[in-house]
Amino acid sequence: MAKIGLVGGLGPESTVEYYQSIISGYQEKLGSNKVLPHLVINSINMYQVFAYIDDDNTQGLSDYLTKAVNELEASGVDFAAISANTPHIVFDQVNRQTRLPLISIVEETVKDVRQANLNRVGLIGTRFTMANDFFKKPFRDVGIDVIVPNEKDQVLIHEKTVDELENGIVKEETKETFLEIICRMEEEDGIEGLILGCTEHPMLIKPTDTSIKQFNTTAIHVSALVERLTR
CATH class of the missing domain: 3.40.50.1860 (Rossmann fold)
Structure with a gap:
C-alpha cells in the first residue's frame, strides 16, 4: 500500500479537511469503509510561512518547506503534497531540492x-x-x-x-x-x-x-x- 505525506498546518482547519477528505475519498474509491490510507502529516507553522513571504525571503521559505518534505521522506512516505495554495509560490524550488515526488495543487x-x-x-x-x-x-x-x-x-x-x-x-x-x-x-x-x-x-x-x-x-x-x- 502506498504511503502519503502531507505538509500541513497551513492552516490547521484545511489540514483537518485534507485528512478527512482523503480518508473518505480513499474508502469510496475502494468501496469499503473498513479501509484506511497510510498517511503521515508533518504540521508546520503557517505564520512562519507568511513571515518568509512578507520578508520576500523565498530562499528561507523554500528551505523551510524542503525540510518538512525531507522529514516526510524520512518517515517512509512514497509521495507528498503541500496542503495549501500560498506555499506553492516556491513549489518548483522545493521540488528541485527534494527527491520525494510532489503533487502540485x-x-x-x-x-x-x-x-x-x-x-x-x-x-x-x-x-x-x-x-x-x-x-x-x-x-x-x-x-x-x-x-x-x-x-x-x-x-x-x-x-x-x-x-x-x-x-x-x-x-x-x-x-x-x-x-x-x-x-x-x-x-x-x-x-x-x-x-x-x-x-x-x-x-x-x-x-x-x-x-x-x-x-x-x-x-x-x-x-x-x-x-x-x-x-
Whole structure:
C-alpha cells in the first residue's frame, strides 16, 4: 500500500479537511469503509510561512518547506503534497531540492479548468496567491486568463482569510462581502468560473452560492492524491 505525506498546518482547519477528505475519498474509491490510507502529516507553522513571504525571503521559505518534505521522506512516505495554495509560490524550488515526488495543487487545478473548457476564470486567495505569478502563469501557458480582484478587494479578502477563516471563524457578513466581490468580477471582468485559491475558502463559499462554476482547490488536490494512493 502506498504511503502519503502531507505538509500541513497551513492552516490547521484545511489540514483537518485534507485528512478527512482523503480518508473518505480513499474508502469510496475502494468501496469499503473498513479501509484506511497510510498517511503521515508533518504540521508546520503557517505564520512562519507568511513571515518568509512578507520578508520576500523565498530562499528561507523554500528551505523551510524542503525540510518538512525531507522529514516526510524520512518517515517512509512514497509521495507528498503541500496542503495549501500560498506555499506553492516556491513549489518548483522545493521540488528541485527534494527527491520525494510532489503533487502540485496548482497543476491539478489547471487540469480541471482545462477540462471545463473555460477561457477566463477568477481567482481569490491570500494576497500572496492573488498578487504573485506562480498561480497565474501555468494558466497563461495553456491560454487561460486568470483575473484577480482589484487591490482594495485583495486586501480585504486576505485580512478576512487570515484573521477569520484560518482560525475556523465563518461569518455571514464576510460571506456576503466575498460574494459581492465575486459578482463584480462576473459583471466587470467577465469571468466564466471561480478558483477558490485558498484551502479555507470552501468553508465560506459553497457551490450553490454562485451561478458560475467553482473550482475548489482543496477538493481537486485531494482527488489527485486519492487517485495516486489507489493506483
